[in-house]
Every structure is written in C-alpha cells, then in structure tokens.
Amino acid sequence: MPKSILVTGGTGFIGSRLVHKLATGDDEVRVLVRPTSSLVPLNGLEGRIVPVLGDVTDYTSLQQAMQGVDEVYHSAGFTYMGGDPSRDKKLRAINIEGTRNVLKAAREAGVRRVLHVSSITAVGMSGKKVPADETFSWNFHNVPLRYAEIKHLAEEVVMQAVRDGLDCVIVNPAFVFGAGDVNFNAGRLIKDVYQGRVPGYPLGGICVVDVEIVVETTIAAMQKGRTGERYIIGGDNVTYRKLSQTIARVTGVKPFMVPFPFALARLTLSLFSLMGYRHRFSKLFNLSMFRVASEFLYFDSSKARRELGMRSEPHTESIRRAFEWYRKEGML
Known part of the structure; x- marks a missing residue:
C-alpha cells in the first residue's frame, strides 16, 4: 500500500539524490522546501513529488507538512567546517533545534518512523589502526570543529525522542562523493585538485563513500533498521595522500606529493594571507578543516552491510563518476 513520505533537506546533496530514488516508487513524496531554495537538484521530478513550503526552524510549517505523513527522512542540516564562531547560531538553530522541531512535529502528527541523517563526525575520530564502529565514544573534545559537536548533540536529541517513544533510526554517512553534488561538498576536493588549488595534503585519513550507496542504505535503514540504532554508511578508508593521488589520476592532472603537517599548514596559511595569495587556494585549506584532516576518521560499516x-x-x-558528471554539467 502506498505511503506518504516527507523529506527535509531534499534540495541538498544527499537529500536530493534520496528524493530522486524515492520518486521512482508508488509512494507520495513530499519535499520540504524553503521559499529561497533552489529546485535545480530536483529537475526532472515535476509531477512525481509534492513540494511543500516550510523550514525546520519553523515549527508551524512542519506541523502542516506532516499531516497524513507515514515516514520522515530528516536530511536537512547546515554543514560548515570552518572556524568562524559567528556560524554557531545557525549551526545550532538548524541542526539541533531544527531536529527537535522535526521530531516533535512527527510525534504530534502520528508519523510511524523518522530516519535521521547524521554524520560520521557524530561518531568520533577513530585513530589510524582500528576503524570506529557504532559503539565508539565521541571524542572530538580537543579538536575545534563545532560542526562535529553540533551533530553529536543532535543525535542526543534523537535518542531522547526514542526514549520518549518515537520510532527513530540514525544513519551516519562518511565523506560522500558522487554525481549531483551541485554545491561542491566533498566534490570541492575534486574540483580544487583538478584546478591546482590544493597546495598539499594533510597527514590524516578519511572514510569515503558514494552518494548512491548512501541513499540505498538510508532507504534500507528506514525499512528494516532497528529502532534507536545508528548505522555507519562508509566505504574505503584512505589517507588524504591516497585520496589526492586517486583524484589526480582520475582527472588526469599531475599528482601533488607535498605533505602538510598541521603546524606547517598553519604557518603557510598565515604567510599566504599576509602576501595576499589566500584566494588562490582551496576554501578547504583552512585551519579548522586541516586540524580535523590531520586526524584519522576511519570507520567500520559491517553493521550496515550485515543488517541493511x-x-x-x-x-x-x-x-x-562525480568528475564525469561535473564535466558533463560544465561545472569545471
């Protein structure tokens, strides 16, 4: 029997790919969109989805959007990896209070299940030797990445909702590449390596996964994930050196092989700023990002493989796949 589904964050990278996948079925797919949202990521879905004006920070709009809804995919979020404290208010409003609003409205509307799209930063930093799994204790305390703390706190809001009786499941996507990344999230690294805007690689490592795998597994988590459980959705664990080499090889550019310890990156960034060269390099080359990239965020996704x-x-x-899509769309 067809269901009614609401997707928040449906114009974002993961959310839009999720909407495209859900729209291939017989269910009604509602997409929460703000008046200012670009609907470009949803091109081609006219007549197959129902755009609903609203915002996760506007509780009344959520109440209206959820009337008659059976399932909610909550993928809305504000992603900011820099170190500007002025972004804290927006991070909290969307990622924490927005999540609280979604869960409260879902409970009030009698929604059967909520799927919360979180992040691997809400799990923690693994270290190089043993990839972290879902039981890992969050440990970003000494690394100044406000985004990680916010995502961790948002998960605590979800778990409180579970204790209060709401059926929720959490997924934790890794570093997500793939076609459709119009805002250059992880894809910015592809673009900037291709254009020679990355001066060197940090000494840490990251878990990499394709967006279509994230979407498929997220839907599977909604269908058969266990209430109150989190599922890491990841793939290869690779150093930034290896990831940079892969991007260089795929894009056909000369690989750069300059290692940047965090102390050297801090000095170099200061010099670049003083000399007026900062604009020549990637936006990813900032102290907050480089500090995190000097650590290892390696993850074990065996639970998602086994259960989902x-x-x-x-x-x-x-x-x-991502690079070819960028070229086809003329975005490089």
Whole structure:
C-alpha cells in the first residue's frame, strides 16, 4: 500500500539524490522546501513529488507538512567546517533545534518512523589502526570543529525522542562523493585538485563513500533498521595522500606529493594571507578543516552491510563518476 513520505533537506546533496530514488516508487513524496531554495537538484521530478513550503526552524510549517505523513527522512542540516564562531547560531538553530522541531512535529502528527541523517563526525575520530564502529565514544573534545559537536548533540536529541517513544533510526554517512553534488561538498576536493588549488595534503585519513550507496542504505535503514540504532554508511578508508593521488589520476592532472603537517599548514596559511595569495587556494585549506584532516576518521560499516545489505565499491569509481558528471554539467 502506498505511503506518504516527507523529506527535509531534499534540495541538498544527499537529500536530493534520496528524493530522486524515492520518486521512482508508488509512494507520495513530499519535499520540504524553503521559499529561497533552489529546485535545480530536483529537475526532472515535476509531477512525481509534492513540494511543500516550510523550514525546520519553523515549527508551524512542519506541523502542516506532516499531516497524513507515514515516514520522515530528516536530511536537512547546515554543514560548515570552518572556524568562524559567528556560524554557531545557525549551526545550532538548524541542526539541533531544527531536529527537535522535526521530531516533535512527527510525534504530534502520528508519523510511524523518522530516519535521521547524521554524520560520521557524530561518531568520533577513530585513530589510524582500528576503524570506529557504532559503539565508539565521541571524542572530538580537543579538536575545534563545532560542526562535529553540533551533530553529536543532535543525535542526543534523537535518542531522547526514542526514549520518549518515537520510532527513530540514525544513519551516519562518511565523506560522500558522487554525481549531483551541485554545491561542491566533498566534490570541492575534486574540483580544487583538478584546478591546482590544493597546495598539499594533510597527514590524516578519511572514510569515503558514494552518494548512491548512501541513499540505498538510508532507504534500507528506514525499512528494516532497528529502532534507536545508528548505522555507519562508509566505504574505503584512505589517507588524504591516497585520496589526492586517486583524484589526480582520475582527472588526469599531475599528482601533488607535498605533505602538510598541521603546524606547517598553519604557518603557510598565515604567510599566504599576509602576501595576499589566500584566494588562490582551496576554501578547504583552512585551519579548522586541516586540524580535523590531520586526524584519522576511519570507520567500520559491517553493521550496515550485515543488517541493511549495504553494498560497496572502490572509491575510485565514485570519484570518476562525480568528475564525469561535473564535466558533463560544465561545472569545471
């Protein structure tokens, strides 16, 4: 029997790909959109989805959007990895208070289940030797990445809702590449390596996954994930050196092989700023990002493979797919 589904954050990278996948079925798919949202990521879905004006920070709009809804995919969020404290208010308003609003409205409307799209930063930093799993204790306390703390606190809001009786499941996507990344999230690294805007690589490592795997597994989590459980959705664990080499090879540019310890990155960034060269380099080359990238965020996704049937593929394929999509769309 067809269901009514609401997706928040449906114009974002993961959210839009999720909407495209859900729209292939027989369910009614409502997409919460702000008046200022670009609907470009949803091109081609006219007549197959129902755009609903609203905002996760506007509780009344959520109450209206959820009338008659069976399932909610909450993928709305504000992603900011820099160190500007002026962004804190927006981070909290969207990621924490917005999540609280979604859960409260869902409970009030009698929604059957809520799927919360979180982040691996809400799990923690693994260290190089043993990838972290869902039982890992969050440990970003000494790393100044406000986004990680906010996502961690948002998960606590979800878990409180579960204790209060709401059926919720959490997914934690890793570093997500793939076609459709119009805002250059992880894809900015592809663009900037291709354009020679990355002066060196940090000494840490990251878990990489394709957006289509994230979407498939997220839907599987809604269908058969266990209430109150979190599921890491990841793939290859690679150093930034290896990831940079992969991007260089796929895009056909000369690989850069300059290692940047955090102390050197801090000095270099200061010099670039003083000399007026800062604009020549990637936006990813900031102290907050480099501090985190000097650590290892390696993850074990065996729980998602075992319980949700998550598939895997080499990260090279995801990089290639994203790069070819960017070229086809004229975004490089």
